[in-house]
Amino acid sequence: MTVTVTTEASTLVCFEQAAKRYPDGTRALEPVDLTVRDGEFVGVVGASGCGKSTLLRLASGLTAPSAGTVRTTADRTGYVFQDPTLLPWRSVRRNVEMLAQLTGLPKAEYLPRASDLIDLVGLRGFERHRPRSLSGGMRMRVSLARSLTLSPDLFLLDEPFGALDEISRERLGDELLALFAQRRFRAAIFVTHSVAEAVYLSTRILVMSPRPGRVVAEFAVPFGPSRSADLRFDPVFTQLVATVSRRLREGGDQV
Numbered sequence: 001m002t003v004t005v006t007t008e009a010s011t012l013v014c015f016e017q018a019a020k021r022y023p024d025g026t027r028a029l030e031p032v033d034l035t036v037r038d039g040e041f042v043g044v045v046g047a048s049g050c051g052k053s054t055l056l057r058l059a060s061g062l063t064a065p066s067a068g069t070v071r072t073t074a075d076r077t078g079y080v081f082q083d084p085t086l087l088p089w090r091s092v093r094r095n096v097e098m099l100a101q102l103t104g105l106p107k108a109e110y111l112p113r114a115s116d117l118i119d120l121v122g123l124r125g126f127e128r129h130r131p132r133s134l135s136g137g138m139r140m141r142v143s144l145a146r147s148l149t150l151s152p153d154l155f156l157l158d159e160p161f162g163a164l165d166e167i168s169r170e171r172l173g174d175e176l177l178a179l180f181a182q183r184r185f186r187a188a189i190f191v192t193h194s195v196a197e198a199v200y201l202s203t204r205i206l207v208m209s210p211r212p213g214r215v216v217a218e219f220a221v222p223f224g225p226s227r228s229a230d231l232r233f234d235p236v237f238t239q240l241v242a243t244v245s246r247r248l249r250e251g252g253d254q255v
């Protein structure tokens, strides 16, 4: 088994030459070195099929690398996908409680935590609603709250807002930043097809080459934790979006 637990406090996950070839021979990920530390929000951009979800699966420990190692110190990992996968017969509240319940957390712990998270993601008043009566953005809020009931150290998000309209996407991005500022999770890896979204949310951005994916460039994002919509009009922001987009279009070669 190549996923091990280390004791280095500030590192939540560390890839050392970690690569993935699936059993059918598909080379999904070339060797990647990546360390994600407490306080980091790492955005990952790359062409479709370049191995972004594979990178997240390795970080979660759900999939073992076929070469190299992935070490993690995260006790709890949250995972959110583009599809919120809510149970249609359960209310908002019961969906939010579900993971904590399945994990065996005591009720006395998860019930107040679920209430708190329902408030935080703006769903107060909708606790008894079924998923079918919610908008796409509200369903995603349920999914975020459900993952956060486990108080994850490491939060893995795979294009969570990809199916939403631009305004909902931006709002949810702000809410995610607020949850991060409140330390509802200690670090995140966030996969997106939107370079602007990656720059807005991240402390660092990784650009991957087309399949088989490698990390071909890395950009530090020079903005503090408090970000607002106006940032999108800041020349430093637009310049960084242009630089990352250009690098993404160049594809393959490492610079």
Ligand SMILES: Nc1ncnc2c1ncn2[C@@H]1O[C@H](COP(=O)(O)OP(=O)(O)OP(=O)(O)O)[C@@H](O)[C@H]1O
Pocket (backbone or CB within 6 Å): 022, 023, 024, 026, 027, 028, 046, 047, 048, 049, 050, 051, 052, 053, 054, 055, 211
């Ligand atoms: N279980 C699997 N078995 C075989 N091949 C797989 C498996 N999962 C993914 N792949 C292949 O590995 C490659 C990388 O897939 P992955 O889902 O990681 O890419 P991605 O960058 O997340 O794609 P997208 O942006 O389209 O979601 C793709 O060619 C995909 O078809």
